[in-house]
Amino acid sequence: MNEVAHRSVLLGDTLELLGVVEGGLYVDGTLGWGGHAAEVQRRGGRVLGVDRDPHALAAAAQRLGPDAELHHACFSRIPELLAGRLCNGVLLDLGVSSPQLDQPGRGFSFRAEGPLDMRMDPTQGESAADWLNRVGEAELVDVLFRYGEERHARRVARKILAHRELATLRSTRELAELVADCVPADGRIHPATRVFQGIRIRINDEVGELERALAALPACLAPGGRLVVISFHSLEDRPVKQAFRALCGEDSPRDLYGRPVVAPEYRLVERRARKGGDDPNPRARSARLRAVERLG
Numbered sequence: 001m002n003e004v005a006h007r008s009v010l011l012g013d014t015l016e017l018l019g020v021v022e023g024g025l026y027v028d029g030t031l032g033w034g035g036h037a038a039e040v041q042r043r044g045g046r047v048l049g050v051d052r053d054p055h056a057l058a059a060a061a062q063r064l065g066p067d068a069e070l071h072h073a074c075f076s077r078i079p080e081l082l083a084g085r086l087c088n089g090v091l092l093d094l095g096v097s098s099p100q101l102d103q104p105g106r107g108f109s110f111r112a113e114g115p116l117d118m119r120m121d122p123t124q125g126e127s128a129a130d131w132l133n134r135v136g137e138a139e140l141v142d143v144l145f146r147y148g149e150e151r152h153a154r155r156v157a158r159k160i161l162a163h164r165e166l167a168t169l170r171s172t173r174e175l176a177e178l179v180a181d182c183v184p185a186d187g188r189i190h191p192a193t194r195v196f197q198g199i200r201i202r203i204n205d206e207v208g209e210l211e212r213a214l215a216a217l218p219a220c221l222a223p224g225g226r227l228v229v230i231s232f233h234s235l236e237d238r239p240v241k242q243a244f245r246a247l248c249g250e251d252s253p254r255d256l257y258g259r260p261v262v263a264p265e266y267r268l269v270e271r272r273a274r275k276g277g278d279d280p281n282p283r284a285r286s287a288r289l290r291a292v293e294r295l296g
């Protein structure tokens with residue numbers, strides 16, 4: 001995999017919010033093809049990189065060289081990997097990368113024929129096909145509705161269950177065709193977009209991973225250190241926004257002068273999310289970038 005296969009989203013803004021200092025330790029929890037991490041190194045930061053995808057990790061290792069400390073792991077394990085060290089910044093650039101989406105063999109894309117896999121880490125856990133061939137109707141409807149925000153979740157679930165009576169579901173194209181048969185096309189996105197998103201989030205426990213990371217990562221920061229998160233849809237951005245507000249005491253009781261009764265340990269670096277709307281990279285269009293800083 002060459003190093004330009006994934007174009008890093010909001011690269012300049014992200015590095016600006018991370019505020020890299022020479023010799024500081026920066027954790028990239030979603031290393032991908034190492035685009036953000038390479039820029040951290042270029043600015044003099046030391047990188048501890050994490051990715052659950054062994055292919056991404058191998059590509060990043062080539063790009064970053066031996067100075068980077070790399071781990072094949074989920075980002076919820078960062079506190080354990082830091083083993084008591086505090087860091088100057090943590091970056092999470094959520095979701096999947098372009099190379100993951102573009103390789104038919106990974107099973108993330110409804111546009112190409114491939115095995116229905118969708119695991120970011122193909123060495124662990126259950127593939128989308130295995131899950132879809134055993135899941136009950138109520139759970140399937142719930143996943144498609146909550147994680148895919150698919151209005152026609154019930155209809156799609158019934159279609160999948162009816163197909164299962166006849167044959168095992170194996171490929172991305174089969175699933176995309178089943179969905180296209182029962183979800184009306186709206187002309188903007190492929191009818192299977194939401195269903196694929198919902199299943200991917202469930203297979204990789206993306207919501208649970210983000211919750212665990214948001215609870216644990218702020219305590220890994222040294223004073224002045226920043227946690228920076230790039231999200232791509234409301235299921236990601238909402239918990240990030242809420243967790244950051246809570247950390248900064250935004251919703252805590254205030255005294256007569258409007259000051260929080262308990263002094264917060266963190267501050268929002270900026271009140272509003274930076275958006276990727278103007279970025280020439282089409283993946284960046286829905287991106288939201290937020291940062292929180294540990295106070296001294």
Ligand SMILES: C[S@@+](CC[C@H](N)C(=O)[O-])C[C@H]1O[C@@H](n2cnc3c(N)ncnc32)[C@H](O)[C@@H]1O
Pocket residue numbers: 006007008009029030031032033034035036037050051052053056073074075076093094095096097120209
């Ligand atoms: C959008 S890409 C990151 C791209 C990277 N910032 C760059 O510039 O090349 C997201 C990466 O995070 C990884 N990932 C997603 N969720 C993860 C998790 N919970 N733990 C570890 N890695 C994760 C994916 O495997 C993917 O390689």
